[in-house]
Amino acid sequence: MKTFNFTVKYSRTVYAVIGRDMSDMPSQFPALFSGADKLCLVTDGAAPRSLKARAAALFPPGKAEYFTFALPASEKAKTPDQAWKLCSFLFLKGFSRDSLLIAAGGGAVTDLTGFAASVYMRGINWISAPTTFLAQIDAGLGGKTAVNLRGAKNVVGTFHQPALAVCDTAFLDSLPHAELRSGAGELVKYAMIGPGPLRRAVEKNLSKALAGDESALTTCTAACAAYKIKLVAKDERDETGLRERLNLGHTAGHAFEALAGGRMPHGEAVARGLRFALILSARTGRLPGPAFKKLDALITALRLPSPPELGRDFRKFLALVSMDKKARGAHNRFLLVNAPGRLEAAENVKMALLKKAFDGALK
Numbered sequence: 001m002k003t004f005n006f007t008v009k010y011s012r013t014v015y016a017v018i019g020r021d022m023s024d025m026p027s028q029f030p031a032l033f034s035g036a037d038k039l040c041l042v043t044d045g046a047a048p049r050s051l052k053a054r055a056a057a058l059f060p061p062g063k064a065e066y067f068t069f070a071l072p073a074s075e076k077a078k079t080p081d082q083a084w085k086l087c088s089f090l091f092l093k094g095f096s097r098d099s100l101l102i103a104a105g106g107g108a109v110t111d112l113t114g115f116a117a118s119v120y121m122r123g124i125n126w127i128s129a130p131t132t133f134l135a136q137i138d139a140g141l142g143g144k145t146a147v148n149l150r151g152a153k154n155v156v157g158t159f160h161q162p163a164l165a166v167c168d169t170a171f172l173d174s175l176p177h178a179e180l181r182s183g184a185g186e187l188v189k190y191a192m193i194g195p196g197p198l199r200r201a202v203e204k205n206l207s208k209a210l211a212g213d214e215s216a217l218t219t220c221t222a223a224c225a226a227y228k229i230k231l232v233a234k235d236e237r238d239e240t241g242l243r244e245r246l247n248l249g250h251t252a253g254h255a256f257e258a259l260a261g262g263r264m265p266h267g268e269a270v271a272r273g274l275r276f277a278l279i280l281s282a283r284t285g286r287l288p289g290p291a292f293k294k295l296d297a298l299i300t301a302l303r304l305p306s307p308p309e310l311g312r313d314f315r316k317f318l319a320l321v322s323m324d325k326k327a328r329g330a331h332n333r334f335l336l337v338n339a340p341g342r343l344e345a346a347e348n349v350k351m352a353l354l355k356k357a358f359d360g361a362l363k
Contacts, residue, residue, distance in 0.1 A: 002222055004229050016141065016165040016229055018222045020214070023057045025127075025166060032125070032163055036100035038065045040090065042113045044077070044105040045070035050174055051131055055104035058129060058166060064100075067093055075262065077108045078148045080156060086116045100163075101126040107139030107266065111154070114145030118160030128162040131171040133183025133209075133217065134267045137190070137224035141165055142232045142246075152323060153254045159237050167225060169218045180210055180217075181302055182267030185249075188298045189274060190224045192340060193245045198227055199340055206301055245343050247326060248335045249273035252361065255320035256307070263308045272307065275299050276361035281336040283353050284346065291339055307362050314358055318351070 001019035015029065026033035033039075041059060043052060069089055071077035090099070103113030103126060110128045117126035130140025146157025172180070184206065191202035201223045208216035228246065235242035253273025257264055264272075278296055281287035287295075318332070327333045330347040332354065338344055 004226060007233065012161060012163065014143070014161045014163065014165065014229075016167070016225060018167045018169075018218075018225055020169045020218055022166070022168045022170075024060060025058050025164070026060065026062055029164055032127075033062060033064075033100070036064050036098060036125070038067065038093065038095050038099040039102060040067045040069055040093075040095065040099070041102045041104060042069045042071060042086065042109060044073055044109055046073035047105060047131075048174065051104070051171065054168065054171060055102075055129060055131075058104075058168060059102050059127075065093075071105070071109060071112065074106070075108050075148065075266075077112050078146070078154075080147050080149065083112055083116050083119070083147050086112070087120045090116075090120055095120070095124070097121045097124055099124055102129060103127065103140075103162075104129040104131055105135075106130065106132040107135045110135060110140040111144075111146050111157075114143070114160055114162065115147055115157060118145055118158040123160060125163045126160070128165045130165075130167060133172055133175060133180055133221075134186050135183075136167040136169070136172070136221045137183065138186040138228065138246075139266075140167070141225055141228050143236060151258055152320075153257065155325060161236070165225075167221055169214065169221055172212075172217050173214070175212070177210070177212075178265070180212060181304070182265040184210055184302055185253075185267030185269070185271035185274070187220055187224065188271060188302065189246075189248055190227060191298055192274065192295055192337060193248050193343060194227050195341055198223055203298070206298065210302070244326070244335065244345070248337070248343060249277050251321055251324050251326060251332075251334055252276040252317075252357075254324065255317050256361070258320055259313060259316060260308050268302075268304055271299050271302055271304055272361045276357045277334060277336055279357040279360045280334060280346070280349065280353060281338070283356060284336065284349070286336050286338045286344065288339075291337075295337070295340065312362060314355060317358060318354070 004016045103110045130136045143161035146154035149155040191199045205216040253270040257269035
């Protein structure tokens with residue numbers, strides 16, 4: 001078990017624990033749990049029994065009153081209405097500012113639970129226990145919490161760091177290949193934005209991680225989580241530009257996800273967003289051909305399925321990227337790649353170039 005901790009400017013010291021077959025977090029962090037008057041474990045209502053059993057092993061009931069709350073499956077959970085329902089449940093059960101929320105699930109569960117924790121009683125403690133590959137290396141870490149609004153991703157949100165993040169890679173054992181591939185979309189992102197050792201770790205372990213190899217999954221999770229934790233500690237609220245690099249591929253990726261109407265998993269959409277960024281980087285003269293081929297090969301290795309036909313509306317794509325919260329008033333804004341680990345923002349890119357990248361990303 002590896003334990004990291006970091007202090008963020010606006011909130012607190014955050015602990016992150018990464019390992020396999022862990023149990024009984026209350027005994028590892030007694031101060032956090034002993035001070036809680038009530039606990040609520042929030043999960044995906046469609047989660048298998050094995051996930052709920054492992055979550056119970058991580059967070060066994062103690063002296064405090066213990067409740068459970070089930071959210072709708074996947075992104076359907078990330079709505080203002082569901083956040084209101086969770087807050088109402090907490091209020092009716094008598095949760096106070098000394099209570100504790102525990103989110104055990106994918107990124108939708110951690111996003112919504114963290115958001116509810118940030119607004120209930122103006123902020124209570126919460127724990128992030130991501131259970132998917134994508135959430136363990138990215139979505140379940142960093143303190144960004146949000147819900148979707150009218151189909152737009154993460155438009156309503158806050159920064160609210162969990163008191164503890166727990167990444168147990170045993171959760172990944174039962175994931176189907178499609179889930180691992182989706183998570184690997186974010187994994188490839190880290191290979192493009194991170195330093196040499198992180199990139200080499202991803203390149204070495206990518207194929208094994210896609211095959212479900214326990215050691216490779218644990219290695220990738222620990223490497224990516226450690227990188228993100230250090231980055232967030234330096235720029236928690238995305239004020240200096242350091243944290244923005246985590247968004248590589250996401251502006252186009254979120255648009256692809258919306259165009260697909262829920263039929264393209266987030267990680268696959270990010271992978272296509274990464275390809276979009278690489279093509280645009282090459283066509284604007286930023287990324288040399290050999291570097292493009294090397295980075296694009298990582299996306300090819302994911303063997304992405306064909307995108308749904310309904311996701312090819314270029315005009316709607318332009319509208320979506322113009323409304324992206326990171327556009328900052330520009331018609332469009334994308335992070336592009338000059339070289340592995342070296343990124344640059346580009347604004348108001350010409351439509352003809354965007355169309356070339358759009359078509360190439362959806363091949």
